Amino acid sequence: MAWDMLPMLAVMLPVLAMVAAVPLGARGAERLTLAYAPVGLALAIGIMLVVQLGGVPIRQELGHWAPPLGIAFRADGLAAAMLLTAALIIGAIAIFARADFGTAAGAAERRQAFAFWPLLLGLWAAINLAVVANDLFTLYVALELLTFAAMPLVCLDGSRATLQAALRYLMFALLGSVLYLLGVALIYGSAGTLDIVLLAQRVRGDIPVMIAIAVMTAGLLAKTALLPLHLWLPPAHAGAPAAASAVLSALVVKGSFVLVLRLWFGVMARVPMPDAAQILAGLGAAAILLGSVAALGQARLKLLVAYSTVAQIGYLFLMFPLLAASAGEVAAKAWTGGVVQAVSHAFAKAAMFLAAGIMAARFGHDRIADLSGAGRAMPVTLLTFALAGLSLMGVPPSGGFAAKWLLLSAAIGAGQWWWALVILGGGLLTGGYVYRVLAMGLRAGDPAPEPAPVAWQRDGIALALALVSVVLGFLPLAAFGLVQIGRLDVSP
Amino acid sequence: MIPALAADGLLAAGILALALGCVATRRAFASAALFIAYGLLLALAWARLDAPDVALTEASIGAGLSGVLLLGGVRRLEGLAEPSPDAETGPLLTILIGIGCAALTVAIGAAVLLLPDPTPSLAPQVAANLATTDLGNPVTAVLMSFRALDTLLESAVVLLAVVCVWALTPEGGWGGVAGLRQPVVRDGPLALLARVLPPLGIVIAIHILWVGADAPGGKFQAAAVLAAMWLMPWMAGLAPAPRIDARWLRLVLAAGPALFILIGLGGALAEGAFLAYPPGWAKPLILAIEIVLTASIAVALALLVMGPPEPPR
Structure with a gap:
């Protein structure tokens, strides 16, 4: 069996399914997505096992053309972790979304149902491509796919407010694409290749390359919604249907984040940039504090969850100065902490958005002040929200705890104690906004309307995602060794 | 040599002028029309740079189809009400955007001038x-x-x-x-x-x-x-x-x-x-x-x- 085919299949099969979804129509596309989900999950598990057992990244040169002339796929530990995360979350979302975007046999095709399934498949393909592609231009195509699959999900309900949110998202995302593409051209002009592994060997700190990296990073930050480029995120993620919000917050912003990692610790593997990394983490710290404070002040549940995403994205950028200023075990901790934060936030936030969506559907609104009685009427949903919240706070044992603890000890180890304070402060603020929702939900109140018949299934999916984000904290530390495999900034 | 240089200079100046006009004009239709002209001049520039494939693509997709898309957008906007004044960007934001664009232009310009000469290329491969x-x-x-x-x-x-x-x-x-x-x-x-x-x-x-x-x-x-x-x-x-x-x-x-x-x-x-x-x-x-x-x-x-x-x- 040719294992080197697996990453390629993980990218091309969802693209093929997306293409086929258009002639199949809404009902056919829905069935195709549900049929493909287990295949995609099996591919992701296979890749993880091959990378973990082999200890080296999986590589395939497409068309047998070796870089720099051709393009290679390269699935390292980070890619394997993200592929598995995406497969689990998208599979869960596909089942969850049937109640909203399903088409009964013989029923006429609806607009939302026609669009949702190819967009979900396209998004899956784009995420997978963004983590396994090893060529800066192919990564640009991944960003395009990601943007065009994510943007319509924001405004699927067709209301004026969501259209405005989608348009604003598109403006930020296109600005990001243009800046990224400018940088790609400069790097090609400077180094004569776009292959990240080759660039890692060739690139020195030339001024054109530094300018390119700065411009590309700025573009990617706009897509990742790092403060102060986060303005598009809250209305977009809060206005989308619950299933869409979950993938947008859990996965889409992580795609561009992985690209920032590829630039800083792939292309620039031999050129540490400690000062710039301090700025990046400073923005991250500001996002953690300001995003959490904004979440505390929200009146609407979905907006609270969206601002929580703004804050949690901040944690992802704390790893940069720790990696730039240290080596060996401390750097390894920082790297693992950042990746585990990306993964555990993905599960926790998907669960949280689904729970918020279930509550909003049941109550007919998502005003936090009027959610009293939720705990009695829908205990599983509130439990889901609480578990996801615990992971976001970093309470042990949970994936969020593992991530924050790793980042915290790396910060101490690297002698940059100020980031530890930010991590602790952010945890307290997170506890504050999660407590606000739980306290209101546990208060006695009017009984909520009767649930729809599929409610238990949807509750189960949201709860399962929240449990995964908690269970990540039970994994032995050795399991996290996976994400160290193939790091370009440590290999000779 | 000199006539060719003069022609290129004129072309470059024309591209800049059209780009400026496209951004500066207040009417959507004029802006779309200037964008099409801009795309056509850009296609000429690519042709001058011996990149006929890029020139063809720029002319057909960049100027042609994008232009038609923009004109179609202008037509769909015609029936709609004027956007409210509070939707307009304030002077502070306009200045910030201007500074950002200028800084980006200077940075990219500097980077292009500092590229190694001859530029590494995969063309021989x-x-x-x-x-x-x-x-x-x-x-x-x-x-x-x-x-x-x-x-x-x-x-x-x-x-x-x-x-x-x-x-x-x-x-x-x-x-x-x-x-x-x-x-x-x-x-x-x-x-x-x-x-x-x-x-x-x-x-x-x-x-x-x-x-x-x-x-x-x-x-x-x-x-x-x-x-x-x-x-x-x-x-x-x-x-x-x-x-x-x-x-x-x-x-x-x-x-x-x-x-x-x-x-x-x-x-x-x-x-x-x-x-x-x-x-x-x-x-x-x-x-x-x-x-x-x-x-x-x-x-x-x-x-x-x-x-x-x-x-x-």
């Missing part, structure tokens, strides 16, 4: 490997062989763009005819051109596609011309737009990217790598992909210009 691809045009070899993956994925992006546009269909319009209804134009240049140009344009498109293997040209440019040959009679009210739920339409849209992926997977099975063409089969397989993909992209581009269906009045 492309030339050295051209013979093994069975193709004569190095650009096509890059697009269909060395970096075929990017071309494949871009064709999927075009399909996704159609899904995006259709996802914006207003309430009650789903399943209807794409775009606004076009009144029949009985006389004037459009009525004449819509009748005379298509047969000619279709022949030109087939030529551009066919020579693409060995000379400048190829599927994206051919598809843009084909789309225009469909759009002109549509705009003149002579050719109806298709219903977006028509089975044939959706099959044509999907056929190109689907065939490309299937041939790629066939390469994985037969040759051990995705998109590897078996020896001796490269040219016919690439030709098959290009022909089917041209049809898919042409239909997709036309549908993008037509826009989502409107609810019946």
Whole structure:
């Protein structure tokens, strides 16, 4: 069996399914997505096992053309972790979304149902491509796919407010694409290749390359919604249907984040940039504090969850100065902490958005002040929200705890104690906004309307995602060794 | 030497002036028209830089189709109310955006001037490997062989763009005819051109596609011309737009990217790598992909210009 085919299949099969979804129509596309989900999950598990057992990244040169002339796929530990995360979350979302975007046999095709399934498949393909592609231009195509699959999900309900949110998202995302593409051209002009592994060997700190990296990073930050480029995120993620919000917050912003990692610790593997990394983490710290404070002040549940995403994205950028200023075990901790934060936030936030969506559907609104009685009427949903919240706070044992603890000890180890304070402060603020929702939900109140018949299934999916984000904290530390495999900034 | 330099200087100045006018003008129609002119001058600049493939693409897609898309957007905006004054950007934000753009321009300019000389390039490697691809045009070899993956994925992006546009269909319009209804134009240049140009344009498109293997040209440019040959009679009210739920339409849209992926997977099975063409089969397989993909992209581009269906009045 040719294992080197697996990453390629993980990218091309969802693209093929997306293409086929258009002639199949809404009902056919829905069935195709549900049929493909287990295949995609099996591919992701296979890749993880091959990378973990082999200890080296999986590589395939497409068309047998070796870089720099051709393009290679390269699935390292980070890619394997993200592929598995995406497969689990998208599979869960596909089942969850049937109640909203399903088409009964013989029923006429609806607009939302026609669009949702190819967009979900396209998004899956784009995420997978963004983590396994090893060529800066192919990564640009991944960003395009990601943007065009994510943007319509924001405004699927067709209301004026969501259209405005989608348009604003598109403006930020296109600005990001243009800046990224400018940088790609400069790097090609400077180094004569776009292959990240080759660039890692060739690139020195030339001024054109530094300018390119700065411009590309700025573009990617706009897509990742790092403060102060986060303005598009809250209305977009809060206005989308619950299933869409979950993938947008859990996965889409992580795609561009992985690209920032590829630039800083792939292309620039031999050129540490400690000062710039301090700025990046400073923005991250500001996002953690300001995003959490904004979440505390929200009146609407979905907006609270969206601002929580703004804050949690901040944690992802704390790893940069720790990696730039240290080596060996401390750097390894920082790297693992950042990746585990990306993964555990993905599960926790998907669960949280689904729970918020279930509550909003049941109550007919998502005003936090009027959610009293939720705990009695829908205990599983509130439990889901609480578990996801615990992971976001970093309470042990949970994936969020593992991530924050790793980042915290790396910060101490690297002698940059100020980031530890930010991590602790952010945890307290997170506890504050999660407590606000739980306290209101546990208060006695009017009984909520009767649930729809599929409610238990949807509750189960949201709860399962929240449990995964908690269970990540039970994994032995050795399991996290996976994400160290193939790091370009440590290999000779 | 001097006349050529003067011509290039004039071209550069013209591009800058048109770009400035495009941003500065207050009227949407004028801005779109200036954008088209800007694209055409840019195509000339690419031609001067000995990049005929880029020039063709810029002229057909950058200036042509994007221009028509913008003009269509202007037309759809005409019926709407003026945006409220509070939606306008304030002076502070305008200044900040200006500073940002200026800083970016200076940085990019500096970076370009500081690039190593001679610039490292893969062109010699492309030339050295051209013979093994069975193709004569190095650009096509890059697009269909060395970096075929990017071309494949871009064709999927075009399909996704159609899904995006259709996802914006207003309430009650789903399943209807794409775009606004076009009144029949009985006389004037459009009525004449819509009748005379298509047969000619279709022949030109087939030529551009066919020579693409060995000379400048190829599927994206051919598809843009084909789309225009469909759009002109549509705009003149002579050719109806298709219903977006028509089975044939959706099959044509999907056929190109689907065939490309299937041939790629066939390469994985037969040759051990995705998109590897078996020896001796490269040219016919690439030709098959290009022909089917041209049809898919042409239909997709036309549908993008037509826009989502409107609810019946």
